[in-house]
Amino acid sequence: MNTTDIDINITCNEGRTPLHYSCRHGNIDLSQYLIEVQDSDINIIDNKKWNALTHSAWSGNIKLVQYLTNNYQLPLLSFALLQAVRSSLAKLLVNEYKLDPQVEDNEGMKAVHCAAQVGAIDVLEYLVKDCGCNLDRVGGLHNMNVFHYSTVNGHFSFIKYIMNIYPQYNNLLYSTNDNGAPPVHYACASGVTQLVSFLIDVMKCDVTTEDINGYTCVTRACSSGNVDILKLLLKQYNLNPRIFRGISSLQAAVAYGYVHILEWLKQEYHINIVTFMKGVLPFLAAQYNRLYCLKHLLSNYSFDINATKPINSTQYTLLHIACQKGHVAMVLYLTSFPQCDVSAKTSNGSTVLHLSCESCSIPILKHLVEEHQLDLTIKDFNGMAPIHVACEEGSLSIVKYIIDHSPLSLDMTDSFGRTPLLIAAFSKNFPIIRYLNSKNCNISILDDKGFNVIHILAKGVSTIAAAYKFLNIDIYSINEKRLTPLHLAAANGHVNTVMSLLSVTTGTTNHDELLGAVDGDGCSCLHLACQNGHYRMVLYLSEVYPANVYSFNNNEEGLLHGAAQSGNKDIIQFLVESHGLDPESQDKDGVTCLHIIAKQGDKEIYEYLVPRVRNNPTPKNKAGRSPLHYASRHYDMSVYLIQSFNIHPEDKDSNGFTGVHAACQAGNMRLKHMTLKVCCILHA
Incomplete structure (x- = not known):
């Protein structure tokens, strides 16, 4: 094999590598070759978080499992047991590798459910009798029981085994999952006529139920492709054919690609295929990649290939849907029609090129550009x-x-x-x-917004050190608010990003310049960290550049003002106890952090600061307002200030505005009544 131009770790849409597929099919020789000769990465996980070992367990090849565990020390987790229930490997994993038989996946699916899904009677018997697993548990995406899982694939003998050996669980046949579907629904979808007849005639399962998504036994039968089950339900049990209600029988037939079901329903109930539900059927075929069904509809009925989807306002054509879903063969088929409008736009101006990029389908994009000369610069x-x-x-x-x-x-x-x-x-x-x-x-x-690439990266959670190495960008650049990347990273609490930015300038004269830079409001990166309550960031920045601890912004606000805005007690405590910042420090309007804390209603922080105030614990700003004026939205805070510091609710600011006025302005009726009561007592 010449792999000079081949990425041996290339992944499919499901995130699987060639090694995953080799392991999944139990091919030990090929797997060994891919690992030892082609240097495949055994640690890659797919979209389901499965690695090579998980796929090997699924295959049931014990030699392959042992090869991976013994030679590469891949951890054999209990989760692998769920994949091994389809084979005798499950017993070995429990007995020799001591995997937990009670394990469940992240959606709650258990080993007994997996055994039911594949119809493994011997594995189920082992799990129940030897491992003590319970059959009455539910799990999986929709909380299904063992009968749900076994009916999905029509495991009739498995179901009869449970009923005969464990009759105490027969009541599970009549229970529903989170979608409101009983097992008989899934039996109809399995296509096993004998199972359906048994559940209806012998077990007396109710076939008239409808789940929360609108599916019934009839629509499930349409999805099975078994017309005999459909006829049985409609003719013998006289069920509603579900032509125009909820999810219709015709929709189910097309969504699952069963043309013969569609045609039988059409003949039986005299349905106009073209006008049915405003012409929705071809769009379902396109959405679910049912090419044969779409060809049948367009070849035998007078559908407009450029019609737009009737059930919403997106103005998607069949071609738009095929491109968005990445259905290559369907795109090739649709564009083979001379009348197919490849330049049509959706309601937001998207073209087939935009939608091809959305589905990440380069074959579709190449076809549209090279065969139909579409313009790659077109905008939505x-x-x-x-x-x-x-x-x-x-x-x-x-x-x-x-x-x-x-x-x-x-x-x-x-x-x-x-x-x-x-x-x-x-x-x-x-x-x-x-x-x-x-x-x-x-x-x-x-x-x-005035952001360049470094500003944007600095706002995120990832380090920008790698980006800086290959992007020749000025890390001192500022946006329209005069924010540097360091400001943005500090404001968002990304310590690693800040460290990466500073590492670029360490040991240079620009290091202090970057740390000392202020934005349009005169705030340093440390101010922004305090304002946004990022404690770890405050600790780091105050250590690397202590000068900022005592700085003020354009409004003469210090770090305590910002910390008070964030309501972070840890930051306030750190600034007061470690750096001796004064809680009585005023901005240009005479506002202290005490005013801000009162406005926030944070009584705990206020009580912490009071013993550390040298002069007045209830200072007034330059407009004559005390913390009580600021606390008007918070009843407990206001009561604390009145009772602890003898503040009179009728104390006026320079404009005659009192605490009573403030309570009324805030709409705080409880506080208004309380302040008026205090005033009456004081005036008595």
């Missing part, structure tokens, strides 16, 4: 071109294709001033950022 109503969508979705291969075929896309801006680079930064997609930078994109462009 938000000013987004296909390149913007590709960067948002994180598809590097599509981004490369677009830049190669449309170089002008490199620095295109959307309606918010965002370039592909800025959108990639919002998505924290470093491979795309690196690629765009290698193509010499303009890294100094600011969006409508």
